[in-house]
Amino acid sequence: MEDLKKSIKEISNEEIIRIVISNKMNKENEYNKINISLKEKNNKEYYQIEKFTDKQVFHENIDKNDLEVKLLEFMQDYKQLAAWSANNNFDLKISKKGKVFLGKKKSDNINLLNKSHNKEKNYILKEGMIIQPLIDLGVFTKEGKVVKSMYDKYKQINRFVEIIDDEIRKNDYKELTILDFGCGKSYLTFVLYYYFVEIKKINVKMIGLDLKKDVIKKCNDIAKRYGYENLSFELGDINGFKYNNKVDMVITLHACDTATDYALYNAIKWNSKMIFSVPCCQHEFNHQMKAESLSILTKYGIVQERIAALMTDATRANLLEAVGYKTQLLEFIDISHSPKNILIRASKGNLSKDKKEKSLQEVNTLIEQFNFDPTLYKLLKDDNLI
Template sequence: MENLRTLLKEQMNIDFMSAVLSGPRTKDGTAKVKVRPLMKKDTLFFQLEIFRGNQAFHKNLEPEAAAEEVLRFMQEMRQMQMDTRAASYTVLVSKKGKVTIKKKMRKEPVKMVSMSHNRKKQYVLEEGTAVPFLTDLGVMTQEGKVVHARFDKFRQINRFLEFVEDILPELPKDREVTILDFGCGKSYLTFAMYYYLHELKGYDIRIIGLDLKKDVIRHCNELSEKYGYKKLHFLEGNIADYTGVDAVDMVVTLHACDTATDFALAKAVGWNAKVILSVPCCQHELNRQIKNDVLAPVFEYGLIKERMAALITDAIRAQYLEREGYRTQILEFIDMEHTPKNILIRAVKTGKRKDNQEAIESCENALHITPTLGQLLDELRGAE
């Protein structure tokens, strides 16, 4: 770690712009750390924003102390992306603690960042920089200004890209990465993924968007062709029946309705997808099934029963993914355009299966439920 300590002490100065530490080695503890410079009473500090669970904690430290704190956090992380006015750095830490630093010089230094304590939030896709697909989708003007009525969509896209940013250490950089987006709809987030991973991060990626709406698929393909996104394609089709690929690195399923999410998750497990990002929607299945004598007074209220059934659906899904060898988190997203659901299931393949089958069965028996995902995964196991 000494080469990283030297880099931090050299670069954490007035020209430092930002850093993001991601790729936690364990599912408990710190999920991500963001670092930015901060000027207080003419003294340079560095603010560390530390994300644990659904909470964020802040520390303001002087340069030397900040460098040591970042170094300490890098003992827990796999990757850091650091930007200064003159260069960008990618820091990778192997399982054995070997540190690899990749440096890319800028053609010309960028403007000095604002160091105001209350400065405007920094987004993955910045305001003021026109992004073609955001312009065509009505989120930005030609000058890069976010349309006021679409600011929630802009925030949602950036929040989603933060989740993608966190899993970058899981995606290979030495070959083509295949991503499948089930139920892509108008594809705001599909285009955002392609733009971020290919245009900004330089990944060789192929993204396939799948949806049942013929006119939406046609429009998305027209936009993809217009932008020259040669490996972004949209197909009309059903999640349950799709067999167009043999291997997938990452599966995304956003607001796939009811059990369509289960079919997408089962497909992902069958492909041994390294990463799964899923925002479920309209979980009706367990709401029709759920029964429990102790909870009967609570279930008399339809709204309460519906919400509890939705939460239980996603928790059971997460447990099944853990059983299949995924490190799984349930995270808070931003409300989707057509649904108040704001949960995102993020799963990363580790190969370490959780011994939780008995616990899952006890829960299902107590609630008299038979989730589709469990049946689909059991069928997969039977076919192995």
């Protein structure tokens, strides 16, 4: 015990940046490992402790002066500790017989120090920016500060903008034509316009489409009030909307059930460079689903509903690949905030013939196995696109 105290004291006497505690002595210990990192907030340094179970992470913050006591407490249950200071690496091990070994090696860890401090996340839509749509939405105050009760919404909006920004940064776009299907009265369309014009300095023409006449009028009035000259809203149905000019990007958020399929179909027909779609209310597969050999999937209603929704998005993603889009399914927001948290991101790419054929074959297998008749599949088939 004295050797352990001495070793931990030697480690704690240095400016420790990071610690990893592992190799638990007792399998019944719920924490598989413990990470400790030096953080900084409001010019005050502290240590953040992360305790990892099989499925969760538990956090705790402690004062810098409490590190030695905390390490001594933890090391009653673990056999190994690795620590990094600005100038040294430490490796502490405890043998089966309880013997303590401490290794110390000179190392320059200054970069680790810089990375470890808890710097503010570099959001694209930063606090301090006067973004009128976010102010009107109640996310920002008039001074550009995040309203505390709206911080989750602020993160969600930034997450969506980041997903788009990942694609935009791949090319030096000077101008873009963007169609936003089913825009509704959400302020996200206005936020995106701000992002493209004010942050990325791209010359955009953006059109929002919705079925409600009063919504369209209100949105056009707001765009005029904001001075968003190249943002307009039109009355129309996704299923039959016609647009004869080039379309670089199609956005569809929460278009209900097969409306998402018509939006994707139109985007494909226009040969859009980029597609961003958050589907909603996927009823089609749930109503069609039959699975004689896998009846366990249809035995319980809630299981069938969720699996059918996931299969719907997987089918859409594969069909996009089959017509030449590099496609990803991403978590848009945390599922605790909304179960409608999958975003389809697709960009026109050079996919091999084998890749396209495999993606289509996977869809055909799913259709055959579960008796599906996907709307997007029919639309593309009828147009000889697959």
